[in-house]
Amino acid sequence: MKLTRYITISIFSGAMLLTGAACNKKLDVLPGQSITPDQIKTADDVKAVLFGAYNSMQHYNAFGERYILMPDLLGSAGQVNFVGTFVDYRDVYNKAMVASSGIASGVWGRAYIIISGANTVISKASLLGDDERDAIVAEAKFIRGVAYYELVNIFGQPYSDGNADQNDAVPLVLDPVEVYDASKDIKPRAKVAEVYTQILADLTEAAEKMPASNPNGRANKYSALAFLSRVYLAQHKYTEAATAANDVIANGGFALTSSFDKAFNNTANSSEDIFAIQQNNQSNAGTSNNGLSTMYAGYDLSPSGRGDVRVDPAIYGLYDDNNDVRKSFVYENSSIAGGTGDYTSKWSQFYKVIPVVRLAEMYLTRAEANARSGAAQVGDATPLEDVNTVRARAGAAPLASVTADQVVQERFRELAFEGDWLWTKKRLKMNVGTKPYNDNFLIFPVPQRERDVNKQLTQNPGYGD
Template identity: 25%
Template sequence: MKRLHIYYHFIILIVLVSLFPGCSKQLELAPPSKYNARDFYKTQQDFSLAIGGTYGGLRGIHSYQYPLVVESLSDNISTSTNNPYTRYTLDASDPNVLSLWSAYWTIIDRANNILDQIDQGQFTDTDLQKKIKGEALFIRGFCYFQLSWLFGGVPIVDRVMTEQELLQLTRPSVEVTLTFAAQNLITASELLPETSTGKDIGRATKYAAFGLLGRLYLFNKQYDKAKAALEEVIDSENYNLYDDFADCFKNTKDNGEEHVFQIQYTSGLINQGNQLVYTLVPENIRSPLFPNGGRSLWLAVSKDLYESYEEQDIRRDVTIQKGYTTSSGVIDTETLLYVKYAHGDVPGIPEDNDVNLSVLRYTDILLMYAEVLNELEFEANGEALEILNNIRDRGDATLYEATDLTSQEDFREAIFHERRLELACEFLRWFDLVRMDRTRATSILENFVSQVNEGNGTYKFDSKFYLLPIPASERQVNKNLEPNPGY
């Protein structure tokens, strides 16, 4: 399991610590240096730099490989994108799946290095020591949750291990992996502050941990626990919805009242910008929103998603642009583009956008809570319907009457539909399809594929794709890593 990227003898820290007074972004950059991880973490400053590097690991993977893989697998992306995820041809040799796997293990290793040493650290500020420990647990819990729903059960690495120890690890069940992730988030919630302010704005908080716990429990159909975790966030009264839906995706509104946890980006420094805007459009686009074009491999939005919005729903045009002009002057009137993150300042160079990426938005908290209420007990005209209509009202979508949703199944369908519209391009649709009733999800995907099937067998959904393949290169190193079924 050497290539799992869990164990490092040396690490290179080029750490960006972001300071955010109000909603502005300032930077404090540590000089690039090479340290022995075991010797490095001693002082308060050492641990502060180390946790900054641990957060930094989330940046790159979540603005390219993660959205490319998980959004393409869903019915939000057109098969015209022509990648192995939209066409359901990916296998265990896929490089982007390997990048996902490797990135999360790298981040887990960074967190483990901190957690192994922090209790012996030389801290003058014990509150800071407690907070950094909570942040490391939060990030490790997040990564394990991501790995569990993407790949199934994965090895539990709860400390820095030798290469020999790593090679003996096997895959536990997904339930064991989810339990470990939950334990990390629970402990993190006990250590983290309720808010992050000043130079710490954007860091994990108690309520970010509870929010992720709610998502994890919802995924695992532990509805009572999900309800309790989500109520911690709601009852805190720290969060609210922006009046304008588009504000959720502007850099001037980053770390504001609707954002429970965001991955932080900044412009002007190498590898610190958000490349997502660039990833979502074609390389031949000519537009003041995208002065540098896009990628050759990008995410074309499906007609199915576009037509799922009502005509008056303002969320559609904030999220999706229909048509574009090519660099040669040709006007394309049909292609659908994600433009959700292109409403703030335009970056001067590609991959240098400083808009943050929300991992957990308060709207998502409310939608999950409404879903949990329905799963526990359907109520035709209760709190869950009120939540759903409040979210639709902001988007100018038609409100539901109690007579429109007359059963638990009706409301469940409405919630999943609303999540698709509200959270499109926030990379949760595949997560929702994976956790949905399997028969229903398969029906949705097979129907979506049938709309574009040209009869050549290219577009054929197989249920094995509900889990990503364990990378073949990892299994060559550690024979104990069982493959996922069908790969």
């Protein structure tokens, strides 16, 4: 694997310019310059690396676009249509990627930049004061755990496949690469189960040691608990998933926004954002050829998006109540490539916060996990009450009863276009169109660029040797 041999620090303004980095003259570098780990000598240096990792999470190869958009394109079967001209995006949409895909390479490379930053923070913990060391290290482990969770989903078969101990995922890199040593730094792909074990270890420590709140859009203990609920749900550990989600609901201090539209296109976190990516006109994932709003927003808007990703009209059939505002949270517009169609209003504006985990998801996770666990109910609400809480905010009529599978349908309605569609289908072994959930082409190829420099990396089946 082509490992990043240095930590790249971006100096940026706006919401992601967090306390500590701005006054660190060592980090006032020109674009393209880098800072090596041996130059990190103070607590402010360590925190600047942490904030750099957050900035990398904003990148279009991470939550700024592809962690959210790619699962929806890859899982496209009744939710979105790709109408743009970019070949790499169309290959994802058609489930016809190649090993040389720039998207696969970009996602892989950016994730390891994020992980490298987190590893450096952890390794430099001794430079931090006693009053902040545990919390900062835990924050870095949250970032690392989240990056590995995205990687294992994108490049490995789902945990539900039943072969987590045999299926290859991605290399586990847990130490900073200060002086490159091929015998130590070139690693094979770890198994899916091994990566999940590391994710759980990182997120569990993060939940235990991060504060209940953090400034400026940073993660906190409830961010870690929310991601833990996702991991446990993917593993079918339903009591654990319900417990983590319940902790967020009961103790996190979050509240559903007063109306569905208020959960999106905000300049700061909404009341229900448990973790979100901060953006503004100085610091964002892109506005021309990359970025979530660039791809989703219609071309005739001002400012203009590309309009490359449209709503598939088939999704309207999921909604069981015409008064459900989620069904009408769309607008007609055009694509830069031509033609008109419907677009989701979730990503219609530039320079807005990108919600990664919302409180509505926690209600639906607790509902489904409680409905499937067969154990004592976790929390003070039944699955029916949790589902109806989400439906009430959307203006949909309450249900009289609910099954676990009906909770999943509610999840599809609520979290449409937020990157959840494919992962939910995979964990429940649902077909994606005509393809089974574990089809070889529902995961990304290992980038050929990485395999060229690391002969230990196996390729995913279907993409060549």
